[in-house]
Amino acid sequence: xxxxxxxxxxxxxxxxxxxxxxxxxxxxxxxxxxxxxxxxxxxxxxxxxxxxxxxxxxxxxxxxxxxxxxxxxxxxxxxxxxxxxxxxxxxxxxxxxxxxxxxxxxxxxxxxxxxxxxxxxxxxxxxxxxxxxxxxxxxxxxxxxxxxxxxxxxxxxxxxxxxxxxxxxxxxxxxxxxxxxxxxxxxx
Amino acid sequence: xxxxxxxxxxxxxxxxxxxxxxxxxxxxxxxxxxxxxxxxxxxxxxxxxxxxxxxxxxxxxxxxxxxxxxxxxxxxxxxxxxxxxxxxxxxxxxxxxxxxxxxxxxxxxxxxxxxxxxxxxxxxxxxxxxxxxxxxxxxxxxxxxxxxxxxxxxxxxxxxxxxxxxxxxxxxxxxxxxxxxxxxxxxxxxxxxxxxxxxxxxxxxxxxxxxxxxxxxxxxxxxxxxxxxxxxxxxxxxxxxxxxxxxxxxxxxxxxxxxxxxxxxxxxxxxxxxxxxxxxxxxxxxxxxxxxxxxxxxxxxxxxxxxxxxxxxxxxxxxxxxxxxxxxxxxxxxxxxxxxxxxxxxxxxxxxxxxxxxxxxxxxxxxxxxxxxxxxxxxxxxxxxxxxxxxxxxxxxxxxxxxxxxxxxxxxxxxxxxxxxxxxxxxxxxx
Numbered sequence: 001x002x003x004x005x006x007x008x009x010x011x012x013x014x015x016x017x018x019x020x021x022x023x024x025x026x027x028x029x030x031x032x033x034x035x036x037x038x039x040x041x042x043x044x045x046x047x048x049x050x051x052x053x054x055x056x057x058x059x060x061x062x063x064x065x066x067x068x069x070x071x072x073x074x075x076x077x078x079x080x081x082x083x084x085x086x087x088x089x090x091x092x093x094x095x096x097x098x099x100x101x102x103x104x105x106x107x108x109x110x111x112x113x114x115x116x117x118x119x120x121x122x123x124x125x126x127x128x129x130x131x132x133x134x135x136x137x138x139x140x141x142x143x144x145x146x147x148x149x150x151x152x153x154x155x156x157x158x159x160x161x162x163x164x165x166x167x168x169x170x171x172x173x174x175x176x177x178x179x180x181x182x183x184x185x186x187x188x
Numbered sequence: 189x190x191x192x193x194x195x196x197x198x199x200x201x202x203x204x205x206x207x208x209x210x211x212x213x214x215x216x217x218x219x220x221x222x223x224x225x226x227x228x229x230x231x232x233x234x235x236x237x238x239x240x241x242x243x244x245x246x247x248x249x250x251x252x253x254x255x256x257x258x259x260x261x262x263x264x265x266x267x268x269x270x271x272x273x274x275x276x277x278x279x280x281x282x283x284x285x286x287x288x289x290x291x292x293x294x295x296x297x298x299x300x301x302x303x304x305x306x307x308x309x310x311x312x313x314x315x316x317x318x319x320x321x322x323x324x325x326x327x328x329x330x331x332x333x334x335x336x337x338x339x340x341x342x343x344x345x346x347x348x349x350x351x352x353x354x355x356x357x358x359x360x361x362x363x364x365x366x367x368x369x370x371x372x373x374x375x376x377x378x379x380x381x382x383x384x385x386x387x388x389x390x391x392x393x394x395x396x397x398x399x400x401x402x403x404x405x406x407x408x409x410x411x412x413x414x415x416x417x418x419x420x421x422x423x424x425x426x427x428x429x430x431x432x433x434x435x436x437x438x439x440x441x442x443x444x445x446x447x448x449x450x451x452x453x454x455x456x457x458x459x460x461x462x463x464x465x466x467x468x469x470x471x472x473x474x475x476x477x478x479x480x481x482x483x484x485x486x487x488x489x490x491x492x493x494x495x496x497x498x499x500x501x502x503x504x505x506x507x508x509x510x511x512x513x514x515x516x517x518x519x520x521x522x523x524x525x526x527x528x529x530x531x532x533x534x535x536x537x538x539x540x541x542x543x544x545x546x547x548x549x550x551x552x553x554x555x556x557x558x559x560x561x562x563x564x565x566x567x568x569x570x571x572x573x574x575x576x577x578x579x580x581x582x583x584x585x586x587x588x589x590x591x592x593x594x595x596x597x598x599x600x601x602x603x604x605x606x607x608x609x610x611x612x613x614x615x616x617x618x619x
Contacts, residue, residue: 015381015470017584024560025589028257028264031229031334032236047586080382083415084582085560086317087226088333108415109386110317114333165212165349175339175347176237184214185343 001171005100005122005142007073009151010062011055011131012048014078018111020047021082021090031092040089041068041096054136062097069098074140075121076130077104082111091120101142103130103149103160116166119174124149125161190445192353193422194388197328197442201311209352209449217249219305220340221314223296224254224287226333228271230315233338244279245344251283251305252276253296258287258555262563294523294554297321297493301405302525304435308423309442313340318493318581320411324404325431326423326441331412351417352451353388353444354379358395360458365616367503368403369495369579369599371395371456372410373464377474378454385415387451390444395458396421401430402499409494410581413471463602463614465577468594469585477602477614487576488513488607489568489588490600491520491552492559495579498529500600501544505535507604507618508547514610517549518568520557527554549607561589570595577606 026043029036045053045062054060062070075081075094081104082090091114094102099121107115107123115123124142130149134140138153142160150157163170172178179185189206191199199207201215222230234242244250252272257265269287276284283305285293293299297318300306308326312319315337322329332346340346356375375389389411396404404421411419422443423431431439465480467473490496490504501519521527530541530551544551550567558568559580570576570593578588583595598606601615608618 015584017582019560019582019584019587023586025563027225028262028268028563030232032232047591049585049591080385080415083381084317084584086315086319086331086333088229088335091333106382106385108382109417110331110333110412113336117339118333118335175335179339179343 001144003144005074005144007100007140008071009074009076009134009136009138009140010070010072011134011136012075012077013052013055013131015080015083016048016077017084018082018087018090019084021045022087022093023047027087027089031089037096038068040093044070044093044097055131056135060136072136073098073100075099075102076134077102078131079105081107083108086110088114088118091115091118095120105129116169117175119177122170126158127161128158130158190447190449192388192390192444192448193326193442194328194353194390194418194420195350197309197311198348198350200309207350209350211350212347213350214345214347215311217313217340217344217346218310219249219251219312220337221251221253221296221300221312221316221319222337223256223316224268224272225256226315226337227252228268230334230337230341231271231275233334234341237338238342242342244341247279247281249344250281250341251300252281253285253293253299254287255295256556257562259553259567260563260565265563292524295493295496295556297409298497298522298526301401302434302523304431307431307435307437307439308427309440313337313346317412318409320416320419321405321409321493323408323411323418323420324401325427326421328418330418349386351386351388353390354384355390355392355450355453357393357453358456358458359393360395362395362398362458365463365601365619366458366461367599367601368399368406370461370464372407373466373474373597374456374461375454376410376414376466376472377464379414380472381413381470382415384411386417389414389416389419391419391421397424400499401427402497405497406494410471413581463599465602465612466583466597468583468596471582471597477612480612481614483612485515485575485577485606485610485612487515487570487574488517488603489520489558489576489578489580490603491518491522491557492580493522494581495600496520496522496526498526498533500579501530501540502533502535503600504604505540505543507601507615509535509538509543511547511608513548513607515607517607518552519544519549520552520568521554523554558588561587577603577612579603
């Protein structure tokens, strides 16, 4: 697990649901074939209405035309991130697009589980309304051990909630890695 | 220690007498459900993590019901079905309901009920957010992703955090113009889309227990729209009758202890409620139908696990008999059984199917169809600036296809009444 995560912020509002993260029409590409997998990156966050993407300005696409990865690797969002469907394609698409961490005020349960157990972007929670004070494009630095996030552009540091009981799974890289580590994979 | 019904079921699945709210426990899984969209990636992870020759933990406990992208020319969608078929064959899965055969069932959550897989006291995980539907049978049902499902396929277990519960009590006698859909939309307006996150939504009260099973399913189906981990109604004689008619398997009845602790409680009397909609673009954006009546619509959609069951179509037929729709109206039976019932079930001497056809509706083949948009050729998919009144479960931007469309979630009564006038219409105008 990386001790420091640094990257540009992409700021979103509240209730970003799984249809916005990866619209249902794209749920047909293979998640293992390398050629098709890139499509998940291409279409990540393509369901967000344009004026709501890349706050506070808006109209900043997450993926530039013709690209498959995003210039933004840390997502900052409001409450209830990932609400809606159980599709694991959602956190997967964000990972393929290059997202390393998500900082949201809160998460919907299934999305949170998928992020943790699937070893996708680290889902941090914070009590602060970071999407009100961080701008899309700001350079951010997460200190995993200290549970802080520093906005290098504005020189302000904020506290992140500790990962708590899911830390071990996140650190191991997902539920399978964790279960192997703890000898939990014995089939009955 | 006093426990809620959800705690008791999870305790049993964890081989414990008591479990604490907030505790993470390992559960023995009774059923793992998957479908055509999430099945293939789940299978890939299973093979990768357990080996290409690995066998699922128990072939009797895996249920594969393709239902999402079925009646489409999309090649990728066909590929997903092929992958499921291949896996089912390799593993010797008895409960695989293949597309293009007479085993095909339709929408998974409704089929699970019809085929007798829902047993009180059991634990169900499904690769679909509406797995909470099954909680109407006094069991624990919740949605998970591909990785968790693959883990269950190999081990038969999964970890879960024991949730606290919110209780919703509905007293009074249900009037003819009020439906379970109106009740859940009422709740969502009160708690919002994250009001029940990581919590169990428990429903009781005389109005709830007066509902037939399919109406109870509509209620628990939309627990996820409040962020709920699961929705649950204790199984009573009505539930037992439904279950016993479809399964010989053992089941266990649980009730919440009278002194069980709840996060919060909501109390309603159904005589104080009226038909409601969830306006674009959120399931919690509630308004009474009366307050938005007259809003022009371009389509009416009656279908999905939420609103495509026989009970839903009986409601719609009551309104549509002898009438003509003035907008495109899609009747999408959830399952093959429901589709057949449209032909045999009658209202005032006419089959439901005939009523719908005479009214000018289009009756589609059973599947999830346009509830979630689907491939471009999906029947009922929203286009451009469509304004749809729908019996489905979510209306976030782009949900039914077009990013520029607006979806009003409503009861089958409201969807039917609105189809006739071409505007949002309170069903009391027709009843």
